[in-house]
Amino acid sequence: MNVRGGRFWLFCASERSEVSKLKGFNKKVLVFAGVAVIAGAAVCALAFAQGDVSAGTGFKKLKPAGAYGATVIDRNTKEHKSVKPVIFPHWPHRVTYSCKACHTDLGFAFSANSADIKHSALEAGKYCGKCHNNKTSFGLSECDRCHLHGVKAGVTSKKIEDALAGLPPDDFGNKVNWVSALRDGKIKAVATPDGTGELSPLDLDVEMAVTKFSPHPPDVLFPHKAHTEQLDCTACHTGAVDPSGVFIPQKGANTGMNMMKIISGQYCGTCHGKVSFPLEDCFRCHSMPPPKPPEPPKKEEPKKEDGKTDKDGIKKDEADKDKAGSPAKDAVKQDGAVKDAPKPSAPPEQKK
Incomplete structure (x- = not known):
């Protein structure tokens, strides 16, 4: 954000003579846009400096590959x-x-x-x-x-x-x-310093909803397996390593966890951002697909009643008559057999 804002402001200062030649260009708009970008960068910086974020987090300070985790x-x-x-x-x-x-x-x-x-x-x-x-x-x-x-x-x-x-x-x-x-077997990562023993990975994924924030990123899918291939449960849950513990081992109990605390080194930030992959890799954790929007309710068809007009403007009794048809045109069913409809009588002969 700061880099983009700086580049934009530099462009405004160095190219203002060329830009001002554009038809209908307003210099006040240019100045306002530059000030808005800088103000936005300042607000973002202030937001990260507040709350539970300490001054020494080093967030957004990218390190070389060899120095990361030192x-x-x-x-x-x-x-x-x-x-x-x-x-x-x-x-x-x-x-x-x-x-x-x-x-x-x-x-x-x-x-x-x-x-x-x-x-x-x-x-x-x-x-x-x-x-x-x-x-x-x-x-x-x-x-x-x-x-x-x-x-x-x-x-x-x-x-x-x-x-x-x-x-x-x-x-x-x-x-x-x-x-x-x-x-893939590219590294060993033995379970104990003397190389004996084995870890027991737990294949359990936990969905962590973040919908309480609005607008919100995708929900988190926490994979226990990836962590228990390197750690035992006591490292995070019982406080065997850290007396205060990292996570309370109960669903819904870690209500105080939020991104600001993670950035400041709590919860997931105990490892991520220091040794494990950094917090800039957002979508490795926020990996759940967004929920589908609810389907709109189906519209009910208007009920048809006798003598009343339906949605097509035709009265029900008239529609029934049309369906019944005329005996002169239709066949008549009698005793299970189909007989021809009676023919109309011939007109009487006229006297000469």
Whole structure:
């Protein structure tokens, strides 16, 4: 909206001499249109800034494919100016591990900096130390491989494209359709950090009506299967990961959910817009076909009564007579046999 408004205003300023040559063109209309576009952009920006949307949501700030899902971890580095914050990239881990492996089994909360990650805990084999032990992955002594905040990126977009080559493409986020990649066997996404166990996907779709808003987009079809192929139920419903929980596991109980709260990082926004596909991909969730409009009621035919005129202006008794016909023209049925109608008598002979 802002970009289009800016282009329109630039056009008004640079081409006004040419446009003014048009027959019947009114300069006041041009100025009014430019002001209206800018005012509309300002109103939209104000709308997103109000309600439950926080200033740090980053909504509409599109990130490169390699940077999408990168989380800054600096809870325990703020006190040490010499230690740079950690940049945790989700996409290299998603190729091998499910979301459950880290967020449920290792205790990483969905909110950044919620877990009290200290180097002593890593050395004890907790959190990142479960895998970064010089066996499963590089060890804790290679500090600069994680403490990267403020350092020029060493992984170029080309390297990321090469690493993700062959995976089902997408238009948003990391440019990878992770659901299809898992189902097609392109990635493993094991259920636990040690690679044992399996997840139990729940094939259940839930329709979420949004018709309480007017005008409204299509209704949402929430697929449990796509989520439970990566997560267990406790991640969203019982608050095992997040003490407050994400969703109340009861139909119709999440009455406070709305788009503003999702944008601010609540409900679906806990993951979508941060790691899972961003909110710009509207119709991946709002995928239900619009409801068919109700059919208009059928018109009832006017009732016909004796001696009264019907819709064609013919009296019922007259119509009945026409249907009965004349004995001179029609056949007469008697005793089950058809006989000819009596012929009219000849006129009497005239006397001479």
